[in-house]
Amino acid sequence: MDRKRTLSRRAFLRLALLSGIAAGAGIIYQRTESVGLGNYLRWMARGGAARFFAPKARVALAACATYDADVLGALRGAWQSANMPALRGARVVLKPNLVDFVSGAPCFTHPRVTQAMIHVARELGARTIVVAEGTTFRRDVRAILDATGYSEMLARERVEFVDLNYDDLVTMPLAGGYTGLKTLFVARTIADADVLISIAKLKTHHWTQISASIKNLFGIVPGVKYGWPKNTLHIRGIPAFLAELADSLPTRAGAVVDGIVGMQGDGPLFGSAVASGALVVGADLVAVDATCARLMGFDPAQIDYLNFAAWAGIGAMDASRIELVGESLTRLARVYARPPQVE
Amino acid sequence: MFFDPNFPLTTSAGRGTLKPMSNPETFLLQSQNADGGWGYRVGGTSFVEPTAAVLLALRGRNDAAESRARAWLLSLQRTDGGWGIAVADDESGWMTAWAVRALADFAPARDAVARGAQWLTAQAGLRVDDPAALAQARELFQIDAAIVGWGWQPGDASWVHPTALAILALAAAGQSDHARVREGVRYLYDRAVSSGGWNIGNPRMLDKPIPATIQDTAVALLALRAASVTSDAWQVAKGIEYLCDAVARAQTCAELAWGILALRAWSADVGDALARLDALQRADGSWEGNPFVTAIAAQSQT
Structure with a gap:
């Protein structure tokens, strides 16, 4: 006799529950396999706590139409309103983006912006000020300093330049564990600083979509160890590595982003100029970069390294968690041409 | 560390001034x-x-x-x-x-x-065998990623500078005929910029040529010299041509020094580069x- 087997309601619910648990476990395993469940839960918990309990990040926007305008005045005003780290008595390292010099492409931080930051740091009583960079493509930074106008500016300001690629080394413990690395060499100048200011360029980038204050931190790791173009760090995953850098800095940090003339399209080197007329200033580097993304017409949630950093609680990305002060974002926003997509 | 000539000679480990010296x-x-x-x-x-x-x-x-x-x-x-x-x-x-x-x-x-x-x-830089990845490397960078040089660290991709240094070292150690040296030479040939010279190792990025640099070109030419290749190869001939032109305009000590070293290794004319390098020497x-x-x-x- 053919007996039809039927599933009772209770059995069906049990089966559904078990399937749900199995599916959830599968998803968690998939997402945590490479980093470990403990790490994943730690990052998720910190991110959740930050979203609910952390105060809003403050980011200041300033309008400055050209490099011949009052850059210092614009920067000074933005700095004062952005809850920036105290500089009195501090050893301050200013880290511009000097990735390279490409004729006609505004791919580097303009020296006028770095010069203005030198003046602001002096006004605020910094004990020492150095400008420092570890370039990505060329071993000899002097040619870049000459071509970009930095040699002349630094001599005029009598400010020392430190080539971070050749500095003494310090082992920096990595707070996050996002890349699987436990430590990283960084330049001693960075480790010994009280405050590090990432003076970045507002631009697009073919690996990360945008390049602003956090991507600029690539320059603090020494070329003598990681080579040129520091590719071994890219291999470990750019979003994870950028999160490591932003999360593990051995010093207080702040950001100033040069968007007076930004760069669109084929970044980080070969894009074209966009007159954004903007300076972006803040102490939460994730919030600064999220604001930069919005200034360029990007959705920050679509940018992997920002999404990851915000999820892990390194900083604020959502507009609701960022208090914008100063100039209106809407007025300064432009739609930048997208970089070529490279998988 | 960059020292302005008007500044005293300093170090990050401890500020100090050296006595004037002459050579x-x-x-x-x-x-x-x-x-x-x-x-x-x-x-x-x-x-x-x-x-x-x-x-x-x-x-x-x-x-x-x-x-x-x-x-x-x-x-x-x-x-x-x-x-x-x-x-x-x-x-x-x-x-x-x-x-x-x-x-x-x-x-x-x-x-x-x-x-x-x-x-x-x-050691070898990352070796790419997957046809799809090779095709992508060809499309993005116009390189043959199946040819492997040396990386900066184990696990790294291949780059011009460490490849050239490894060839120089193996030649000095009497192993210029080693198969890895021969592959290194092929790597350098593959990564030459079409207009002459070498950069870090990407002659092109997407549809853009990436310019050569003096230091990468110099070390590549020194390595090729040590590997006993001839100047018949277009990569060598155009590399020397690029370097002669670039050194004539070079301003920095490192660029002049590397450029002169490589041009002399190939018996090429260094012009007034030596005099310009001398002029940059400090009193110490x-x-x-x-x-x-x-x-x-x-x-x-x-």
Whole structure:
């Protein structure tokens, strides 16, 4: 006799529950396999706590139409309103983006912006000020300093330049564990600083979509160890590595982003100029970069390294968690041409 | 560290001023660290690269200093045969090539050199075998990613500078016929910029040519010379052409020194580059107050 087997309601619910648990476990395993469940839960918990309990990040926007305008005045005003780290008595390292010099492409931080930051740091009583960079493509930074106008500016300001690629080394413990690395060499100048200011360029980038204050931190790791173009760090995953850098800095940090003339399209080197007329200033580097993304017409949630950093609680990305002060974002926003997509 | 000429010669480890001197050798001897090595600046941490470069520059001029430098280098050789970049580095990497090259002529270091060379020949940049990845590399960078040179660290992709240094080291160790050297030469040929010269190792990025640089071109040409290739190859001929032109416009000590060194290796005309390099020498005998740059500049003059 053919007996039809039927599933009772209770059995069906049990089966559904078990399937749900199995599916959830599968998803968690998939997402945590490479980093470990403990790490994943730690990052998720910190991110959740930050979203609910952390105060809003403050980011200041300033309008400055050209490099011949009052850059210092614009920067000074933005700095004062952005809850920036105290500089009195501090050893301050200013880290511009000097990735390279490409004729006609505004791919580097303009020296006028770095010069203005030198003046602001002096006004605020910094004990020492150095400008420092570890370039990505060329071993000899002097040619870049000459071509970009930095040699002349630094001599005029009598400010020392430190080539971070050749500095003494310090082992920096990595707070996050996002890349699987436990430590990283960084330049001693960075480790010994009280405050590090990432003076970045507002631009697009073919690996990360945008390049602003956090991507600029690539320059603090020494070329003598990681080579040129520091590719071994890219291999470990750019979003994870950028999160490591932003999360593990051995010093207080702040950001100033040069968007007076930004760069669109084929970044980080070969894009074209966009007159954004903007300076972006803040102490939460994730919030600064999220604001930069919005200034360029990007959705920050679509940018992997920002999404990851915000999820892990390194900083604020959502507009609701960022208090914008100063100039209106809407007025300064432009739609930048997208970089070529490279998988 | 960048020092404005108007500033006193300083170091990050401790501010100090050196007594005026007149020749590079004196500067190099005075800037040797107590451990026997040299840093990239006076008083800075000893690194393998500047120590090896200074040894190559001194070559028999001061037995005591050279002996201490060799002892320091030998003490840093790791059990796998390679060298890290400095005492603090516990991983062998690209500076192995500098150590092998600097010790190659020193008979008591024969075993150390052989182990270093063995470490080098066992290393290769990331090898790409997947047809789709090879096609993508061809499309994005216009390179043949199946040809492997050397990376900066184990696990890295191949790049021009460490590849050239490895070829120079293996040639100095008497292994210029090694299969890895031949592949390294093929790698350098593949990565040459079509308009002449080399950069880090990407002749193009997407649809854009990436310009050559003096230092990468110089070290590539030195390596090809050491590997006994001829100037018939277009990569060599155009590389020399690029370098002659670039050195004629170069302003920095490092670019001039590397450029002269490579052009002289190929018996090419250096124009007034030597005079311009001389003009940049400081009263203390150094270039830029930097033992590494001074060592390269000193080698370029001989």
